[in-house]
Amino acid sequence: MGMRRVAVVGAGITKFMRRALETPKELAWLASKAALDSAGMSLDQIQGVVHGTAPDAFDGLHMKGEYLSDGSGGWKKPYLRCYVGGGTGVYAIAQGWFHVASGLFDTALVVCEEKMSTCLPHPQAAFLTIFDNITEQPLKPNLLWIFALEQNRYMARHGITVEEIARVSVKNKHNALGHPSAQLGAELTVKDVLASEIMAWPVHRLMVSPTSDGAAAVVLVAEDVAKTLTDQPIWVQGVGWCLDSTYWTNRDLYYPEYVEKAAWMAYKMAGIREPRKEINIAEPYDPFAYKELHHLEGLQLAPKGQAPKLLADGVFDRDGDLPVCPSGGLLGVGNPIAAAGTMKICELFWQLRGEAGARQVPGKPRRGVAQAWGDLMQVGTVVVMGTEQPA
Amino acid sequence: MKTPKNTDTRAWPGEIPLESLYTAGLAGQMFFSALQERGEIVGTRCDPCKQVYVPARAFCERCFAELANPVTVKPEGMLVSFTFCAYDRDQQPLATPQALALVRLDGATTVMLHYLLKVSDPAKVRIGARVRAVIKPKAKRTGSILDIEGFALMGSA
Amino acid sequence: MSGKPETVRGTPLETADFKKGKVFTVSYVPKLEYNWDTGVAVGRYLEELKNGRLIARVCHRCQRVMIPPRMFCERCFRPTDDWAYVQDTGTVNTFSLCYVSWDVRRLKQPEIPAVIEIDGAAPGMGIMHKLGKVNPKQVRVGMRVRAVWKPAAQRTGSITDILYFEPIKGGAGKPAKPAAKRKK
Numbered sequence: 001m002g003m004r005r006v007a008v009v010g011a012g013i014t015k016f017m018r019r020a021l022e023t024p025k026e027l028a029w030l031a032s033k034a035a036l037d038s039a040g041m042s043l044d045q046i047q048g049v050v051h052g053t054a055p056d057a058f059d060g061l062h063m064k065g066e067y068l069s070d071g072s073g074g075w076k077k078p079y080l081r082c083y084v085g086g087g088t089g090v091y092a093i094a095q096g097w098f099h100v101a102s103g104l105f106d107t108a109l110v111v112c113e114e115k116m117s118t119c120l121p122h123p124q125a126a127f128l129t130i131f132d133n134i135t136e137q138p139l140k141p142n143l144l145w146i147f148a149l150e151q152n153r154y155m156a157r158h159g160i161t162v163e164e165i166a167r168v169s170v171k172n173k174h175n176a177l178g179h180p181s182a183q184l185g186a187e188l189t190v191k192d193v194l195a196s197e198i199m200a201w202p203v204h205r206l207m208v209s210p211t212s213d214g215a216a217a218v219v220l221v222a223e224d225v226a227k228t229l230t231d232q233p234i235w236v237q238g239v240g241w242c243l244d245s246t247y248w249t250n251r252d253l254y255y256p257e258y259v260e261k262a263a264w265m266a267y268k269m270a271g272i273r274e275p276r277k278e279i280n281i282a283e284p285y286d287p288f289a290y291k292e293l294h295h296l297e298g299l300q301l302a303p304k305g306q307a308p309k310l311l312a313d314g315v316f317d318r319d320g321d322l323p324v325c326p327s328g329g330l331l332g333v334g335n336p337i338a339a340a341g342t343m344k345i346c347e348l349f350w351q352l353r354g355e356a357g358a359r360q361v362p363g364k365p366r367r368g369v370a371q372a373w374g375d376l377m378q379v380g381t382v383v384v385m386g387t388e389q390p391a
Numbered sequence: 392m393k394t395p396k397n398t399d400t401r402a403w404p405g406e407i408p409l410e411s412l413y414t415a416g417l418a419g420q421m422f423f424s425a426l427q428e429r430g431e432i433v434g435t436r437c438d439p440c441k442q443v444y445v446p447a448r449a450f451c452e453r454c455f456a457e458l459a460n461p462v463t464v465k466p467e468g469m470l471v472s473f474t475f476c477a478y479d480r481d482q483q484p485l486a487t488p489q490a491l492a493l494v495r496l497d498g499a500t501t502v503m504l505h506y507l508l509k510v511s512d513p514a515k516v517r518i519g520a521r522v523r524a525v526i527k528p529k530a531k532r533t534g535s536i537l538d539i540e541g542f543a544l545m546g547s548a
Numbered sequence: 549m550s551g552k553p554e555t556v557r558g559t560p561l562e563t564a565d566f567k568k569g570k571v572f573t574v575s576y577v578p579k580l581e582y583n584w585d586t587g588v589a590v591g592r593y594l595e596e597l598k599n600g601r602l603i604a605r606v607c608h609r610c611q612r613v614m615i616p617p618r619m620f621c622e623r624c625f626r627p628t629d630d631w632a633y634v635q636d637t638g639t640v641n642t643f644s645l646c647y648v649s650w651d652v653r654r655l656k657q658p659e660i661p662a663v664i665e666i667d668g669a670a671p672g673m674g675i676m677h678k679l680g681k682v683n684p685k686q687v688r689v690g691m692r693v694r695a696v697w698k699p700a701a702q703r704t705g706s707i708t709d710i711l712y713f714e715p716i717k718g719g720a721g722k723p724a725k726p727a728a729k730r731k732k
Contacts, residue, residue: 012555013556014556014557014558015556015557015558015560016558017558017559017560017561018560019414019560019561019562020414020558020559020560020561021414021416021417021420021559021560021561021571022414022416022417022449022558022559023413023414023415023416023417023418023419025416026416026417026418026449026450027558029449029450029455030557030558032455033450033455033457034555034556034557036455037555038555042454042455043453043454043455044454057407057409059411060409060411060413060576070452071450071452073455075452075453117412118411118412118413118414119409119410119411120410120411120412121410121651121652122652124652125408125409125410125650125651125652126409128407128408128650129407131676132616133403133405133582133584134403134405134584134586134590134594134707135590135593135616135675135707136676136707137405138706138707138708139661139676139677139678139707139708140649140650141650141661141676142646142648142649142650144644144646144648145644145646145661145676148644148646148661149642149643149644149661149662149663149676150642152642152643152644152689153641153642153663153689156642156689180555180556181556181558197647198645198647199646199647199648200644200645200646200647200648200658201644201645201646201647201658202644203644213558214558245622247614247616247622249641249663249673249674249675249676250614250670250672250673250674251672252641252672253642253663401585401586401591402583402584402585402586403583403584403585403586403594404581404582404583404584405581405582405584406580406581406582407580407582408580409577409578409580410575410576410577411575411576411577411578412573412574412575412576413573413574413575413576414561414571414572414573415571415572415573415574417559419572420571420572423572424572534572535572535574
């Protein structure tokens, strides 16, 4: 392809919290600093900065990207904010990747942040504008509607039950107990999940990820730089992203076509032909429990409608054939919108280096895929990372 | 501006309702507690970068070092720039123009924005003038940037 | 470095911390008022809603009858060709029973948002609205529904000129035929 090879050499993350004392800038700095420290690098060695953060409305700051720039190491550097809703946290790595792959920069810092607690009375109020301002908002919708509508469609098309979906919450909140940033790690049963209040049938409270404050960051460098910093660089092997239209009511929500397209874009780049066989760890985006299953199917890691069965069979457990969300996911660790996707990238970095501690998946995983999603049931963003240097 | 009722299918009036509550943050806690409790203005310093950030900041933007220790600065400094703004944020004319100051307090390397007090004639103000921070009495302080009333030209009453 | 506890920072706050005045805060409510232009397509959509009708636009290339109407086809990336009235009946594609209002209040009786595939529009072409006059326990994907309109004098040119969609009694049959392509 003529592009340079790019590796992740450091990762950093803050606690994910319901409400942080730190300002958005301070959150971004904590994660960025931790990423630089882990790479053994100083800020002056960073040539370009990519920042990802979701709507300005959450942190309540106009031009949030600019505000966050000095907390992201962007002082007097080429700095760019990217934004594709919840897909941002994984897409930002793609943007950092092409900074370095293009040859324009040897080193890039990618940092994603969100401080949702600023938004009163509840951060979900900031999602009102996701609906069409003229043809939908007069109905006074709330965010739960679209997820519940999508979950119901997915269930109805395949005959999937709420019990099958509840298992995702059980797995991920259990996995999160091993994550130091986790906001909602817990030992739960399917019964516990279904006993939690029905917010918008078929969505129960314990199937919904929390709103959070937090930040996460990674350092990307070109191949020759990587080799001077570490003997365990984790290579960005493929990137992909794809958007569908905002006419979400004009398409069948049971399957995320745009995730499939983004996945194949990344898989092609990585030379992957049989994703289910060639990928060792998956971190799909799980803002709601059913989403993990929905996205696994879009990622070609389960046939349509079959993800729940594979989950029930233990295939997706940490010690299963294809560990899914060993981090604990958004359900367990937390969901500061943009930072959540980057948390998954950090997880792959640590897992592939054998540094995930209590969360480590056994065997020696060589390749993982992280995926994020967002907007109005619209965007899929995918990054494939691995221990093998791309050809 | 009153939101017009919808009587026309060509235009749709609406609002984006938003309410924000900002925390002052790690450095903000330092800055506002010093201001409220002691009436003092504090910054933080990064010696390698030769910077003194006022108001206090938690980290150096240049080298990313953590700056955890506050330093008190004198409430006096130099007027770096000023203006008299004749309109409010809705572009409505103000009865009295609002005077604003950018000030570098002695010892700081950064510049702060606040009101310029007790002067209504731009001709009486010079860049480079010495100014003094006017801080409210303790009973009126709440831990807000408005605990500082503004900056007054030194030599004025 | 791994995700070791001592390297993960952040200072979580409790509600009590705010109440005790231990946290310095600033509150801000911006005034965000807008006058959005509806554009040609949605403007006509609203006008027809006031008339008690649903209108769509047609793209001859992909042959979709599209609602809400739009002046360009987002798939073919060309201007759409015709207006077409569609029915005010349809089929429930998906629904939810929501017990939380938009302003985070708990509701005893759920709101029932739904995506309703509109008869006469392209297959799968739905709009979001709410269901009413139906027992929540009896709502099903595939249910046939009909719009219940506000009286003409109360309609203003808004999606809320339709109060809700209610089940068509005994209506488990096939959807109506596609609408004839008629210009106004």
